[in-house]
Amino acid sequence: MHIGIPKLVFNNNQISYEVDITCAQGNRTLWYSLDKSFSDLLCDSGDAALLGMLIPAMLAGEDIHIQGAVSEQLYYNVSGPLQQAIQIIIPSLKKIKIIAEEIDCEQPKRAKGVITGFSAGIDSYCAMADHYYSDVTEAFKVTHLLFNNVGSHGVGGEALFRERSDRLTPHAQALGLPLLIVNSNLHEFYCPEIGFQRTHTLRNTSVALLLQQGIGRYLYASSFSYADTSIGESYDISMSDAVLVPMLSTAMLNAMPTGAQYSRVEKTLRVAEVPDSYTALDVCLGPENASSSANCGKCYKCLRTLNTLEIAGYLDRYESVFDMKNYKRYRSKGFMKILITKKPLSAEVRAYAKEKQFSFPLISHLVALVMRNQK
Ligand SMILES: [Zn+2]
Numbered sequence: 459m460h461i462g463i464p465k466l467v468f469n470n471n472q473i474s475y476e477v478d479i480t481c482a483q484g485n486r487t488l489w490y491s492l493d494k495s496f497s498d499l500l501c502d503s504g505d506a507a508l509l510g511m512l513i514p515a516m517l518a519g520e521d522i523h524i525q526g527a528v529s530e531q532l533y534y535n536v537s538g539p540l541q542q543a544i545q546i547i548i549p550s551l552k553k554i555k556i557i558a559e560e561i562d563c564e565q566p567k568r569a570k571g572v573i574t575g576f577s578a579g580i581d582s583y584c585a586m587a588d589h590y591y592s593d594v595t596e597a598f599k600v601t602h603l604l605f606n607n608v609g610s611h612g613v614g615g616e617a618l619f620r621e622r623s624d625r626l627t628p629h630a631q632a633l634g635l636p637l638l639i640v641n642s643n644l645h646e647f648y649c650p651e652i653g654f655q656r657t658h659t660l661r662n663t664s665v666a667l668l669l670q671q672g673i674g675r676y677l678y679a680s681s682f683s684y685a686d687t688s689i690g691e692s693y694d695i696s697m698s699d700a701v702l703v704p705m706l707s708t709a710m711l712n713a714m715p716t717g718a719q720y721s722r723v724e725k726t727l728r729v730a731e732v733p734d735s736y737t738a739l740d741v742c743l744g745p746e747n748a749s750s751s752a753n754c755g756k757c758y759k760c761l762r763t764l765n766t767l768e769i770a771g772y773l774d775r776y777e778s779v780f781d782m783k784n785y786k787r788y789r790s791k792g793f794m795k796i797l798i799t800k801k802p803l804s805a806e807v808r809a810y811a812k813e814k815q816f817s818f819p820l821i822s823h824l825v826a827l828v829m830r831n832q833k
Contacts, residue, residue: 459515461524464502473497475668477507481520490642490668499672504528510664513657514647516551527560529708540705546689548656565709568674576603578629578740581679583729585716591732603630603637608661609645609654629738640665655694663706663713670710678703680718686802722803723766723810730772739779755784761792766807769816793822798829
């Protein structure tokens with residue numbers, strides 16, 4: 459695979475980072491674009507393209523020849539340790555060589571900007587609780603929010619990305635922080651075999667690497683706690699975020715995980731202390747949500763969040779953002795799943811319910827009993 463020299467191109471109100479990719483599958487241009495008002499943050503190095511294309515090249519077993527300058531630190535990790543780690547997670551990947559024409563060995567001062575991905579979900583608001591609402595030191599306080607289209611919007615594609623970004627914009631405005639909405643065709647280089655859940659850490663961080671000119675720290679909200687962190691074959695790369703994210707840093711960008719010190723229940727309780735989240739929280743799985751509320755109140759993510767909030771006694775705080783009629787119909791189903799599922803996140807909620815001496819609905823107990831006996 460050959461990765462050319464990136465160009466920054468202005469087009470109407472957007473600025474794009476474009477780089478030509480030549481590989482066995484043909485010639486294509488990889489691009490990322492965002493509002494041109496953020497052009498002073500953009501970096502034209504090859505770092506973003508190198509990280510974004512690493513997994514597709516490893517899947518194809520193609521060495522990477524890169525023309526644009528790459529950070530020495532990223533080059534070191536991408537050439538060896540990072541490949542070793544992600545090959546354990548996705549065993550079908552092959553080790554490849556990285557041949558860089560220009561390695562940038564300078565140690566420039568990092569920019570002061572601090573950015574974190576913002577989807578208004580539990581992980582996002584927990585990151586904001588720690589890095590915005592609290593009196594965290596300035597170097598770790600969020601200054602910018604990021605929302606990407608690098609494959610997380612599934613079948614909804616760009617239309618769903620636009621809908622979600624429109625929904626987020628007023629919440630970012632209420633926070634008084636700039637929201638960078640970054641569109642890209644990066645997902646076109648990833649086949650279903652290496653879907654978003656297995657690769658999102660590298661895809662999202664490639665966007666942060668675009669912004670090194672004005673952003674010196676990238677906080678990557680971890681879904682999994684340190685207690686559940688591991689490197690092993692997995693459908694979800696998140697389990698390894700705490701190990702992988704620091705490897706994606708450069709001299710100009712400190713990429714670091716955040717939130718891994720909490721369990722899912724602890725995160726939900728932390729978010730419940732942030733009043734801005736009462737009217738903005740968005741955990742719903744999305745396109746199938748036909749209710750007028752931001753959150754359907756019946757998908758598994760809505761149910762897990764609402765069940766936890768109910769056990770804590772905080773349900774009333776979120777009445778305006780969930781379809782509570784749906785929740786009343788489906789809450790016992792959510793509790794039943796918590797009673798029978800062996801997954802770590804359900805076990806956490808069970809333990810929390812016990813601690814709070816919460817009484818599960820009788821029907822949830824009965825159905826759970828029947829299902830256990832059927833196994
Ligand atoms: Zn939902």
